[in-house]
Amino acid sequence: MGLSTTAEANQTTPSYAQAPSATYTALVESGALQADDAQWRVVKRFLDKLHRQVRDYRLPAVQQASSRSAEPAETENEKPVPVMVPRGLYIHGHVGTGKSMLMDLFFSHVPLPHKRRVHFNKFMLEIHQRLQFVKQEQLRLYGRQRNITLDQSRDAISIVAEQLVQESHLLCFDEFQVTDIADAMIMRKLFGVFYSRGGVMVATSNTPPQELYKDGTNREYFLPFLQQLSRHTKVVNMDSVVDYRVLAQPLAQQTFFYPLTPETSDAVNELFDEVADDVVEPLRIPVMMGRWLTVLGTRDGVARVSFEELCMTEKGAADYKALSECFHTVVLEGVPQLEMKAHDQARRLILLIDELYEHRTRLICSAAVPPSQLFHFDEAPLANQAEALAASEQAKKHQLEESVKQRIPPASSWDAPVGAYNPAKMAGLQVQNLCSLQDLKIAFKRAVSRLAEMQSDKYLEQNKQLRQSRQQHLLRVLAN
Incomplete structure (x- = not known):
């Protein structure tokens, strides 16, 4: 594979008429990519086909938005004329196998004016923000309603979904x-409307x-979405275990330092002085929906923060997104080895x-252990500590309720205190029922894989190319 980013995959500028497999072949022949049978199968068999179907695709009219992959009309008066809606793709597999790179390659070949590629975390943050705005x-328009309205034109999720498609x-x-x-x-509901209007989705996971x-x-309330997903996307297994991020060429200059010793602190200080020139000062940057993030140490587009400051307080994806958008370099200090209880x-x-x-x-990071050992996750103690976890969840639920009372809108458990599960039901549950913690196991592997690539020469070169625009963005943010 070799590449896993949009910028690198687009080094060969594609023609919209050209199949993704043609560009993939050119990248392999140029040495930018390493030939991979699993990737070639996905590109040639699935992405090329979808490319042919969507390159001239036009969204059906509302009364026509139905096909083998669209929802049925809701009333007798809205019987649609069948319109072929392309079936999307859901590409899943191990971390670092090239799923994102292939999707980006496909995306760059699609000439549609109305298309978007986005990280799912960012997408859901935006959806919550838009729902809050609509509500x-x-x-403001209708005041507080005492009765539940069945008018779909006033349903917030339906409104946002219509805008989305x-x-x-x-x-x-x-x-x-x-x-x-x-x-x-x-x-x-969101994707029910999206699909019924003829929207097409491609996803990696x-x-x-x-x-x-x-x-x-x-989960039974979630199963209808899985049925929608099955109808509207072809599920494709990458069927590969090669993590190309781990195989990426490391930097000549070390950026991940361990263990937490005075020597490590000196090394981080030296590197910080190399990348930043101005006097350290605190900055407040906007997050979303009226929230702000205070960064105590900043210099010349570089943020210097502690693990305690960023990860031991109530921060979430929106905070980290704002941080990443405003600073081209983040120096993170004092990362411990993390066990299940944390x-x-x-x-x-x-x-x-x-x-x-x-x-x-x-x-640039200082930690107690190397990346591969950051997450010390053992299933054995999970069941034994379920009651402690339940108590923790109950405290967070109370804090979340207080935030709502103060009109601080929650986003989700990935952008707020973890409160996705009923604390009263968590006590005594077995390991396999602690869905959130099981999801973390997969996320651990992805994080370690990404940390490896983030130390590569190619990643640093991409970072250098965006530093000026990142600093300009920060100046605009501070000026508003």
């Missing part, structure tokens, strides 16, 4: 995942569809790594 607008006829998601029932319920939100609370901190660190990676932000 506030309806409150008009903006993006083709949606490509990286790292598709479901971690709590709140997101699961939103997705069920480390998890096969049948394993999404497995053993999660009230699952909240582990989850936040994974989210942070995901956002830094997605934005090509450079990470």
Whole structure:
């Protein structure tokens, strides 16, 4: 494979008429990619076919948005004229096998004006933000409603879904995942409307569809979405175990330092002085929906933060997204080895790594152990500690309720305190029923894989190319 990013995969500029497999072959012949049989099968058999189907695709009219893969009309008066809606793809497999690279390659070949490629974490944050805006607008227009309205034109999720499909006829998601029932319920209705209007989805994931939100609370309410997913996407297994991120060429300059010793601190200080020139100062940057993130140590587009500051306080994906968008380099200090009892901190660190990676932000890190040992996850004590976890969840639920009272809108368990599961039901549950913790095991592997690539020469070169634009973005943010 060799590559796993949009920037690298696009080194050979594709023609829209050219099949993705032609560009893949050219990249292999140029040495930019390493030939991989599993990748070739996905490109040639599935992505080429979908490319032919979507390159001239037009969203059907509302009364026509039905086909073998669209929802039936809701009333007798809306019987649609059948229109062939392309069936999307759901590509799953092990970390680092090239799923994202292949999706990006496909995306770059599609000439549709209304298309979007987005990390799923970012997408769900935006959906929550848009839902909040619609609800506030309806409150302004109609006031508080004492009775439940069945008018779909006033249903917030339906409104956002209609906007979504008009903006993006083709949606490509990286790292598709479901971690709590709140997101699961939103997705069920959101994508029901998206598909019924003729939208096409391509997604990559480390998890096969049948394993999404497995053993999660009230999963039966999520099953209709899995049925939708099965109808509207072809499920493809990458069927490869080669992690190309781990095989990436390491940097000549070390950026991940361990263990936590005075010598490590000196090395981080020296590297920090090399990448930043100005005097250290604190900055406040906007997050979302009126929230702000304070970064105590910043210099010249570089943020210097502690693990305690970022991962042991109530931070989430929105905070890390804002941090990654404003700074081209993040110096993270004092990362401990994380065990199961610190699952909240582990989850936040994974989210942070995901956002830094997605934005090509450079990470300089000091930790207690090497990346491969950061997450010390053992299934054995999970059941024994379920009651302690339940108590922790109950405390977070109370804190979340207080936030809602203060009109601080929650997003999801991946962007807020972990409260996706009923604390009263958690006590005494066995390991396999702790869905959130099981999801973390997969996320651990992805994070370690990404940390390896983030130390590669290619990743650093991509980072250098965006530093000026990142600093300009920070200046605009501070000016507003």
